[in-house]
Structure formats: structure tokens, C-alpha cells
Amino acid sequence: MAEPAPQAGREPTGTAQEASVPVPAAAGGGPISHAIFRLARLHRMFAGQLLRRIGLHPGQELVMMHLWELGPQRQTDLVRLLDSDAATMTRTVQRLEQAGFVRRRPSPTDKRASLIEPTAASHALRREVEEAWSRLEDLVAADLTDDERAAALHTLERLEQNLLRAADDPAGAPPE
Numbered sequence: 184m185a186e187p188a189p190q191a192g193r194e195p196t197g198t199a200q201e202a203s204v205p206v207p208a209a210a211g212g213g214p215i216s217h218a219i220f221r222l223a224r225l226h227r228m229f230a231g232q233l234l235r236r237i238g239l240h241p242g243q244e245l246v247m248m249h250l251w252e253l254g255p256q257r258q259t260d261l262v263r264l265l266d267s268d269a270a271t272m273t274r275t276v277q278r279l280e281q282a283g284f285v286r287r288r289p290s291p292t293d294k295r296a297s298l299i300e301p302t303a304a305s306h307a308l309r310r311e312v313e314e315a316w317s318r319l320e321d322l323v324a325a326d327l328t329d330d331e332r333a334a335a336l337h338t339l340e341r342l343e344q345n346l347l348r349a350a351d352d353p354a355g356a357p358p359e
Contacts, residue, residue, distance in 0.1 A: 233315040244312045251309055255300035
């Protein structure tokens with residue numbers, strides 16, 4: 184039987200332990216960071232493929248998840264919830280608005296602010312977004328046992344906490 188052809192743009196790796204992207208010598212001091220980079224790149228690629236089928240781009244589904252769960256939000260609250268920046272959130276909301284998934288309405292309590300709220304069209308997407316995220320999870324953790332999934336999640340949470348502590352500690356944060 185013939186070997187399956189490698190995906191476009193990828194070399195066959197031979198073993199599951201090899202990196203999908205060659206590790207340059209300059210990254211030798213940061214193998215975990217390089218692995219995170221590679222994983223994030225692939226994760227975003229697959230998320231994009233799954234979300235594109237339902238008319239969303241990566242990141243837009245997270246905005247929608249928060250709106251579905253919390254109801255209408257000020258844009259500044261979405262920035263804080265998603266640890267985003269104002270410019271990115273503005274573009275995201277504009278695109279979601281153009282697609283008909285959110286609308287803006289004046290805030291009843293703050294005349295300077297508007298609330299971003301999900302539309303009926305977006306509510307129809309909710310199940311598809313949930314299915315896309317489940318499919319993405321299945322792809323990411325395909326051959327992991329329940330214990331391995333729990334350990335991976337625990338390790339990722341610890342790595343995130345390390346970076347959050349570094350961000351809160353001016354002495355530990357890299358120079359700007």
C-alpha cells in the first residue's frame with residue numbers, strides 16, 4: 184500500500200516527536216517557546232478552516248461566545264474580557280456587524296457608549312461554533328488519554344500563569 188502524501192507545504196516527519204517546522208539554532212535556548220509557536224500556528228490554521236465554513240474568522244467566535252453568555256457588552260468590556268486591544272476589537276466588531284452577527288445600540292446608562300449585542304442570525308451560529316470547537320479539541324487531543332488531557336491542560340495553565348506573573352512584575356518582564 185502506498186504511503187499517504189504529505190499535506191501541501193509540509194515535509195513528512197517520520198515520527199510524532201519531530202517538529203512540523205525546523206527549529207533554527209537561534210531558538211535552541213527556547214524549545215518550549217518554539218513548540219508553543221508551532222502549536223499556536225497550527226491551531227489557528229485549523230480553527231480558521233473550521234470557522235470559515237460558518238462565516239467566521241478566528242477570534243470572532245470568542246467575541247460571540249462572550250456575547251451569547253453575558254448578553255450585550257460595551258466594546259471596552261469585550262476588550263478587557265478577551266485581553267485584546269481597542270483597535271483589534273473595533274475591527275472585529277465591525278466585521279461581525281457587517282456580517283449581521285452583532286448590532287450596536289445606545290447604552291441606556293451611558294450616553295457616550297454603545298452596547299454590542301448578538302443578533303438572531305448569530306444565535307443560529309451558536310451550535311455550529313460549539314461543534315467547531317469540539318472538532319478542534321478532537322483534532323488537538325486526538326490520541327491523548329483522559330489523564331494526558333488533564334496533564335496537558337494543567338501544564339498549559341501553569342505556562343500561562345508564569346507569563347501572567349512576569350507581566351505583573353516589572354522586574355521580571357522583558358525590557359521594552
